Amino acid sequence: MNRPAAPATSYEKLRAAIVRGEIAPNSRLVESDVVTSFDMTRAAVRNALIRLEQEGLVVREPHRGARVRQVTDSEAIEILQARAVLEGLAVRLTAERIDKAGAERLRESLARHRALLESGDLLGASDANADLHATLLQLSGHSTAQRLIHGLNSQTVRYQYRTILIAGRPAASQAEHAAIVEAVIAHEPEKAEDAMRRHLFNVADALQRGALTRIDSVSRGVIEAGGG
Template sequence: MTSSIRRPATTADSAYEQLRSLIHRGELQPNERLVEADLAERLQVSRAVVRTALVRLGQDGVVVLTPHRGARVRMVTESEAVEIVQARAVLEALTARQAAVHATAREIAGLRRTLARMRRKLDENDLLGYSEGNAALHAGIIAASRHETAARLIAGLRGQMVRFQFRTILVPGRPPESLAEHTAIVEAIGARDADAAESTMRHHLRGVEHTLSRTTGAAARRRSRENQDQDQAEHQAETA
């Protein structure tokens, strides 16, 4: 297991934060086994510190702890992913409202620069680069909101969405819709219009929810067809 962390964790708190970040970035994948010895070496801490951090991540619902089997990154189902987006819509609408009130001029300028980079990525058809900008824009809005409780809850929810983080932006027709929605959010925050910032963020995440629902439905239908084809092939083999 290669390490991308340069500074050693010194406490269970910092180990917890680093492990949660690795899961959020997708460096630790859903269903991946979390071996204490490997993680202790990677974070440069004791196995006891890792164990404590894993227990906290288990309480967050990010990690599954099984007696005598250890820990693994929790696999979020597709229906749960839709529910997570619904919950995020409420929390991030709050942060957008608060950002319209509390953001500094420098923070608003930073949001506009991020939005401009997202527009360039979309012009270049760099959808993964656009998605990274999307994450940076949301993070900037959350930071500008000064709402620590909402930020903490959103971080926990986003950490469970690694498996789905690029799915919606790859849907045909969705990227320009996404850019328009983000533009409306930034404009509302820049205008200090708290009501508009809240409503445009809700509208944006409602669009994410609907797109995700369509993709999960299509995936379910595809799996059903594959299972039917497999059953038919097995039946034909048995009767041949």
Template sequence: MMTSRSRSSDPSDEAYERLRSGIMRGDVSPGQRLVEADLVEALGVSRAVVRTTLTRLAHAGLVEKELNRGARVRTVSEEEAVEITQVRSVLEALASRQAAERATDADVEALRSILAEMKGMLAEQDLLGYSEGNSRLHAKVIEISGHQTVQRLVANLRAQMVRFQYRTILVPGRGKESFAEHTKLVEAIAAHDGDAAEAAMRTHLLHVTDNLDRTKNNRPGGAGLFGRI
């Protein structure tokens, strides 16, 4: 789940980042118990640091603590997943507007490079690879925006969606629709059109919300119809 401890002046911050990253990558499954003794050994820190880490993760919405039962990775319901994506649409629309206002030629080139990789993945029907590119594109837009609060909030919201990390991209026809939406977003940013960039991101994530809502009970074989959004 986690690698050996690296050097850090603050073991509490390091432990928090390592466990948070593990949850976001899906190394630790939703609903999985987080046993303090196991974390002490895995993270190489004291029990006090582990308790502080779990409390911080609970405040971030990634862990839930139960009286006399310890902590576990929080499980997000289907309905909450839809609500989280709705909130993301507002935050990332704001970031897209600011990205359009701030983007340099190098920024636009980076976005178009990611978009080109996504196009190649889609042509090869590598939908999971496409989803990885999707995630990188969203992250790059937020990075370009320079809006650190949006970056922090969206990172926490995405981490809570681990159970839904493979969903809408596998819906028939969604790949092409998604690519068209991302292309429109990138071109709006390239044109420094804040209104169009904001609208493009909002539309994209509202379409994701619609697909999440429509497919929330469609999980053949219990595997889920999941894809990074």
């Protein structure tokens, strides 16, 4: 019997707010505001900011305090390239270890992603995309890869909502995800690894071409015209 998940700590809630974009890039993290909003002591806030700086989510500047770090396009591209290698390894293991229950989870996740795309809910499809990747990673059982990829993803989560708006990218992403899942369920490790690497390198290439539509990171629904 699975134990219920432990309640999120104040630090985890603060970190999640940054990762989800609820606290926008370059926003100042005023100590007194964080104390009130996240029910933390001042000492806990200071420790949290140190940890978040170490993770690359926050920048602390002398005499200016802390702010949410803005990841550049070039950094996001490099992170996607690093993820391609790590997630390629992970899905290789998933393909070796997949069972019937895991295969059903992947089919359901892939179907949800497809349905959201077909309904025109691009933001929902972006969340489903992240869920599919997370499921593939979890099923690999590779704890170190999970930890490293989680750290990389936390810095580029806001780019998920930009890349899905590239012309032709949603359909391509669906086809690439289907190829990954098919190879995993068929217990074809090399094919699964190659499919994952090609998928993430394709996303990196699309981002590198630039001229991407931006989405307001707070509302997650206000589309702004302009290049990336």
